[in-house]
Amino acid sequence: MMSFINVGIAFALLLGCAFLSYLQNQKLEKDMLLASVRALFQLALLGHILAWIFLHASAYLCLSAALIMTVNSAIHSTSRVKAKYPGLFLDNLLSTAVAIWPLAFIGSYLFEAKVWWQVEIFLPLVGMMLGNTLNGLSMGIDHFTHDVREKKEEVLSWIALGGTTQEATANLFRKSLKISLTPTINSMLSMGVVSIPGTMTGQILGGSTPIEAAKSQMILMLLITCGTYLGTFTGLVLSRKKLFNTMGQPCF
Amino acid sequence: MLLVEKIKIPNSKIVSFSLKENELACLIGKNGSGKSLFLKSLANLIPNTYEKFIYQNKNISEWNPQEFRQEVFYSSSIPFMPLDGNVEDFMTAHQKLAIYSNVTPTFDPLPYLNDWKLSGEKLIRLSSGQRQMVSLLRALTLKSKILLLDEPTSHLDPEKTLQIEKLIHEWREQTQGSILLVSHQEAQINRMNGKVYQFENLLN
Numbered sequence: 001m002m003s004f005i006n007v008g009i010a011f012a013l014l015l016g017c018a019f020l021s022y023l024q025n026q027k028l029e030k031d032m033l034l035a036s037v038r039a040l041f042q043l044a045l046l047g048h049i050l051a052w053i054f055l056h057a058s059a060y061l062c063l064s065a066a067l068i069m070t071v072n073s074a075i076h077s078t079s080r081v082k083a084k085y086p087g088l089f090l091d092n093l094l095s096t097a098v099a100i101w102p103l104a105f106i107g108s109y110l111f112e113a114k115v116w117w118q119v120e121i122f123l124p125l126v127g128m129m130l131g132n133t134l135n136g137l138s139m140g141i142d143h144f145t146h147d148v149r150e151k152k153e154e155v156l157s158w159i160a161l162g163g164t165t166q167e168a169t170a171n172l173f174r175k176s177l178k179i180s181l182t183p184t185i186n187s188m189l190s191m192g193v194v195s196i197p198g199t200m201t202g203q204i205l206g207g208s209t210p211i212e213a214a215k216s217q218m219i220l221m222l223l224i225t226c227g228t229y230l231g232t233f234t235g236l237v238l239s240r241k242k243l244f245n246t247m248g249q250p251c252f
Numbered sequence: 253m254l255l256v257e258k259i260k261i262p263n264s265k266i267v268s269f270s271l272k273e274n275e276l277a278c279l280i281g282k283n284g285s286g287k288s289l290f291l292k293s294l295a296n297l298i299p300n301t302y303e304k305f306i307y308q309n310k311n312i313s314e315w316n317p318q319e320f321r322q323e324v325f326y327s328s329s330i331p332f333m334p335l336d337g338n339v340e341d342f343m344t345a346h347q348k349l350a351i352y353s354n355v356t357p358t359f360d361p362l363p364y365l366n367d368w369k370l371s372g373e374k375l376i377r378l379s380s381g382q383r384q385m386v387s388l389l390r391a392l393t394l395k396s397k398i399l400l401l402d403e404p405t406s407h408l409d410p411e412k413t414l415q416i417e418k419l420i421h422e423w424r425e426q427t428q429g430s431i432l433l434v435s436h437q438e439a440q441i442n443r444m445n446g447k448v449y450q451f452e453n454l455l456n
Contacts, residue, residue: 153330153332154334156297156332157328157331157332158349159297160297160321160325160326160327160328161346161394162321162322162352163318163346163349163351164318164349164350167350245299247296248317249299249317250298251299
């Protein structure tokens with residue numbers, strides 16, 4: 001078992017770096033200390049909460065925790081969109097949940113959970129997918145709402161010709177979806193070539209064989225990509241519905 | 253054919269207007285008075301409120317919006333053109349829209365493009381006058397019943413202006429369609445020889 005003394009040694013290394021930054025007048029020491037102390041607290045808290053949840057594991061607790069995580073993720077993805085519109089939070093919540101929850105159930109099965117609500121598997125899966133979907137979704141909606149406004153003349157010219165809102169925004173829709181999926185696709189392309197990915201590193205450090213760790217990483221990577229794609233796709237469809245009325249007229 | 257009563261356009265002006273079958277109407281009015289907003293409203297392109305909005309004896313709410321806009325086409329004075337592609341791409345781009353799957357064009361724009369030395373030209377290299385010519389030519393191929401032409405010749409030289417006017421007249425004779433044309437050129441209004449509406453007089 002690792003003790004907190006080990007963490008303390010790692011933290012001492014960071015203190016050394018911060019001191020170096022102070023000596024060199026680089027003014028990074030404050031940010032480094034603040035961010036790392038904050039991260040230590042956050043992680044300790046997360047560890048304790050998860051430990052408590054694992055101890056009291058039940059289907060009810062598992063779902064409540066996943067729900068709180070999803071709501072939190074939707075709040076963050078909403079705050080990252082510059083051009084907000086009424087109902088954006090609910091749209092984001094819906095698209096995140098619709099994309100991630102079914103994948104988390106499938107993932108639990110793939111990771112051979114004994115019951116679907118085995119919290120040690122279900123919650124980390126939800127957490128990993130949320131982080132990525134959050135990025136993709138907020139980036140996609142941010143680009144889409146911005147582009148549709150900026151290119152209103154283009155969109156309107158298609159509508160004037162008799163195009164539906166889908167047809168009029170098809171190019172912008174595709175572009176936004178592509179932008180939000182690009183980081184995930186790039187990370188798949190470089191995965192294992194440039195670096196050892198996070199999950200695999202964790203598992204190897206935790207004592208798994210590299211082959212086992214690679215399999216976990218593969219499944220997780222595929223689930224994350226699906227989650228990002230489905231979540232962003234749903235989010236963009238919902239946001240398109242808000243930007244136009246039933247007559248296909250722009251409401252922005 | 254097309255009738256609006258007390259339609260409220262986005263600058264809060266309230267307009268009533270009607271256009272008959274095969275009618276040619278010219279609309280004049282000051283810059284910034286809301287003529288373009290009015291034309292866009294007639295094409296049902298922007299949200300507005302009205303007491304009556306009837307096209308072909310049917311209330312606007314009963315019309316499929318896409319079908320309606322294909323029949324009542326708003327042609328912008330500053331036509332939007334993508335950066336990529338050439339004139340032919342622009343002339344045919346709308347055909348990929350679902351609404352045009354059953355529309356076969358009868359008007360062939362190619363002779364005009366050749367005559368104006370515009371065929372094969374990159375869109376990005378077109379002047380504003382050439383953009384207007386290409387855009388109007390496309391409007392004539394759409395098989396619309398009503399064309400709402402927003403200053404279609406404002407960037408054109410006198411010779412091209414006459415050619416475009418002739419094309420508009422020919423389109424009207426051949427298709428029995430109706431036209432509402434916005435113009436600031438007095439001579440053009442006289443030449444068009446249609447009913448002239450002062451925008452301010454249409455306000456309620």
